[in-house]
Amino acid sequence: MACVLEAPLRMSVLSEVTASSRHYVDRLFDLDPQKVLQGVIDMKNAVIGNNKQKANLIVLGAVPRLLYLLQQETSSTELRTECAVVLGSLAMGTENNVKSLLDCHIIPALLQGLLSPDLKFIEACLRCLRTIFISPVTPEDLLYTDATVISHLMALLSRSRYTQEYICQIFSHCCKGPDHQTILFNHGAVQNIAHLLVSTSYKVRMQALKCFSVLAFENPQVSMTLVNVSVDGELLPQIFVKMLQRDKPIEMQLTSAKCLTSMCRAGAIRTDDPCIVLKTLPCLVRMCSKDRLLEERVEGAETLAYLIETDVELQRMASISDHLIVMLADYFKYPSSVSAITDIKRLDHDLKHAHELRQAAFKLYASLGANDEDIRKKIIETENMMDRIVNGLSESSIKVRLAAVRCLHSLSRSVQQLRTSFQDHAVWKPLMKVLQNAPNEILVVASSTLCNLLLEFSPSKEPILESGAIELLCSLTQSENLALRVNGIWALMNMAFQAEQKIKSDILRGLSTEQLFQLLSDSDVNVLMKTLGLLRNLLSTRPHIDHIMSTHGKQIMQAVTLILEGEHNIEVKEQTLCILANIADGTTAKELIMTNDDILQKIKYYMSHSNAKLQLAAMFCISNLIWNEEEGSQERQDKLRDMGIVDILHKLSQSSDPNLCDK
Numbered sequence: 001m002a003c004v005l006e007a008p009l010r011m012s013v014l015s016e017v018t019a020s021s022r023h024y025v026d027r028l029f030d031l032d033p034q035k036v037l038q039g040v041i042d043m044k045n046a047v048i049g050n051n052k053q054k055a056n057l058i059v060l061g062a063v064p065r066l067l068y069l070l071q072q073e074t075s076s077t078e079l080r081t082e083c084a085v086v087l088g089s090l091a092m093g094t095e096n097n098v099k100s101l102l103d104c105h106i107i108p109a110l111l112q113g114l115l116s117p118d119l120k121f122i123e124a125c126l127r128c129l130r131t132i133f134i135s136p137v138t139p140e141d142l143l144y145t146d147a148t149v150i151s152h153l154m155a156l157l158s159r160s161r162y163t164q165e166y167i168c169q170i171f172s173h174c175c176k177g178p179d180h181q182t183i184l185f186n187h188g189a190v191q192n193i194a195h196l197l198v199s200t201s202y203k204v205r206m207q208a209l210k211c212f213s214v215l216a217f218e219n220p221q222v223s224m225t226l227v228n229v230s231v232d233g234e235l236l237p238q239i240f241v242k243m244l245q246r247d248k249p250i251e252m253q254l255t256s257a258k259c260l261t262s263m264c265r266a267g268a269i270r271t272d273d274p275c276i277v278l279k280t281l282p283c284l285v286r287m288c289s290k291d292r293l294l295e296e297r298v299e300g301a302e303t304l305a306y307l308i309e310t311d312v313e314l315q316r317m318a319s320i321s322d323h324l325i326v327m328l329a330d331y332f333k334y335p336s337s338v339s340a341i342t343d344i345k346r347l348d349h350d351l352k353h354a355h356e357l358r359q360a361a362f363k364l365y366a367s368l369g370a371n372d373e374d375i376r377k378k379i380i381e382t383e384n385m386m387d388r389i390v391n392g393l394s395e396s397s398i399k400v401r402l403a404a405v406r407c408l409h410s411l412s413r414s415v416q417q418l419r420t421s422f423q424d425h426a427v428w429k430p431l432m433k434v435l436q437n438a439p440n441e442i443l444v445v446a447s448s449t450l451c452n453l454l455l456e457f458s459p460s461k462e463p464i465l466e467s468g469a470i471e472l473l474c475s476l477t478q479s480e481n482l483a484l485r486v487n488g489i490w491a492l493m494n495m496a497f498q499a500e501q502k503i504k505s506d507i508l509r510g511l512s513t514e515q516l517f518q519l520l521s522d523s524d525v526n527v528l529m530k531t532l533g534l535l536r537n538l539l540s541t542r543p544h545i546d547h548i549m550s551t552h553g554k555q556i557m558q559a560v561t562l563i564l565e566g567e568h569n570i571e572v573k574e575q576t577l578c579i580l581a582n583i584a585d586g587t588t589a590k591e592l593i594m595t596n597d598d599i600l601q602k603i604k605y606y607m608s609h610s611n612a613k614l615q616l617a618a619m620f621c622i623s624n625l626i627w628n629e630e631e632g633s634q635e636r637q638d639k640l641r642d643m644g645i646v647d648i649l650h651k652l653s654q655s656s657d658p659n660l661c662d663k
Helices: 002-027 033-047 051-059 062-071 077-091 095-103 106-113 119-133 147-156 161-174 178-186 189-198 202-216 220-226 236-243 250-265 274-287 294-308 312-319 324-333 344-368 373-380 385-392 398-411 415-419 428-436 440-453 461-466 469-476 482-496 501-511 513-520 525-538 542-565 570-584 597-607 612-625 633-642 645-653 658-662
Strands: none
Touching: 002 033, 002 051, 002 062, 033 051, 033 062, 033 077, 051 062, 051 077, 051 095, 062 077, 062 106, 077 095, 077 106, 077 119, 095 106, 095 119, 106 119, 119 161, 147 161, 161 189, 161 202, 178 189, 178 202, 178 220, 189 202, 189 220, 189 236, 202 220, 202 236, 202 250, 220 250, 236 250, 236 274, 250 274, 250 294, 274 294, 274 312, 294 312, 294 324, 294 344, 312 324, 312 344, 312 373, 324 344, 324 373, 344 373, 344 385, 344 398, 373 385, 373 398, 373 415, 385 398, 398 428, 398 440, 428 440, 428 461, 428 469, 440 461, 440 469, 440 482, 461 469, 469 482, 469 501, 482 501, 482 525, 501 513, 501 525, 501 542, 513 525, 513 542, 525 542, 525 570, 542 570, 542 597, 570 597, 570 612, 597 612, 597 645, 612 633, 612 645, 633 645
């Protein structure tokens, strides 16, 4: 019998809940304004901290009615304010609640409310807007659809400490990328927010600081402006440094460090400035220590990685600060062994942050090891480091995979490590796997790393070749993405260096003549230079030169002509003349030059060019063509003499450039 009773019981409970909620909604439609107000106040008290009640009221249609009352001119200010408070409370529930509010066009209604003269009502609207905008489901662009909104918000900053706190919070959450930064900057954000850094309210100071950290991020214009702004006779960088001090709350220290980091990376503060070396860097290293919260350790490591990314002195300083390299190894030890954690909430928290910790550690290791060989050695000698990177390459989290590849790329710049640790751990295997199918941002870094693994002294070169790398790299050269095209051709260039003839033939077959021409006419000079470098490496050692020119000679000569006639810089033309000099070094291949009058005239032209590098490269061609010990040298010398080459050589022997003179 008990089983039969169960369902009706559930139904009655549900209908009771809905019925009690319906009574709140019904009161919103009462004809007596006083009863409506009391109904809204009772609803406010009922929904505080009660997500179920919030969801019920949304389902029963409370939101459109509350918005109607909020927008009615006839509603009392008190009623409109209470409506805004209830809507703010509903927004504090789940993401679905926020979606429902957005579907009812709550943002335009609240923005309209900001035009009211009543401060309490304005504050309630701003508080609700703040709650909605900090939700991940709200599109930031909704703040920027009407150009007058930002200037009105700037004007409201002076009204009260609550308007200051909420508006700064809205700005810092809705400032995503350079377009938003520019809009806020052009509306005077720096001038309007700067004085809030010395507010008596901690919350206002903190939100103003967060605003500056997002405004300045990767933005030279904002950073250069901030450096010269002063508040009460004190420059902003000095104010930020005060906020870095150990006695300040951690969130304030971290956010100030982010502001100073952005200003340093933008060139507004020098990397050797005491505020960076003695304040910002030590503060961020401190944030990586074991006694900080996991979230703080993540943010500290990521900010430090960004600060030192391009400066070798800062990298060296960080590497010897507070045993940082060893300290970071601890980032891989979360979640702690399950048996040690009795608290399930703690385990959940650790699991959630484990990915972020690994990502942050890989990023910081990548920055630390970007330039210095000794630092790379220390990183690799840290416990299980290579195993951790190899595991990172196959993680489910795309962000961890990208950070692990970046770390590997940074360490792959070391000749010593390529020959030892990289070989011992067969790093090329997981790397090739990553290259099979990954998003472009991972492909770019992974293919850069592969370029290093294919250098001639790297023991990984052989096995990579055997695992089908040529086909993979040839396909990269056809990518729409410029960085992938550069890396594809660069890796092939490294692969062709001092390679055996079979590999060179495989590369040419894999690329196809059509693709080679495509690359030689690429609009990017980097692609062009690397393609010429590839051709130069393919056309080295006589038997290889003769073999390749016998199969692809016509097309290669066409390509050379095309470039020497085109509008290209000195480096491109010099590289092309060096290719001709290599062809001229072949036994049979040199005939392709000798029977091509157009090419001979071009060599002659470049011998008299105003640029010494081009003159020298052209003379290499001549010197390889007239070598005495080779068959047919007399006929070649006669032909070149008839062309007037000897006269040019006489002239060049009087040159003031010693290299030209000797040659």
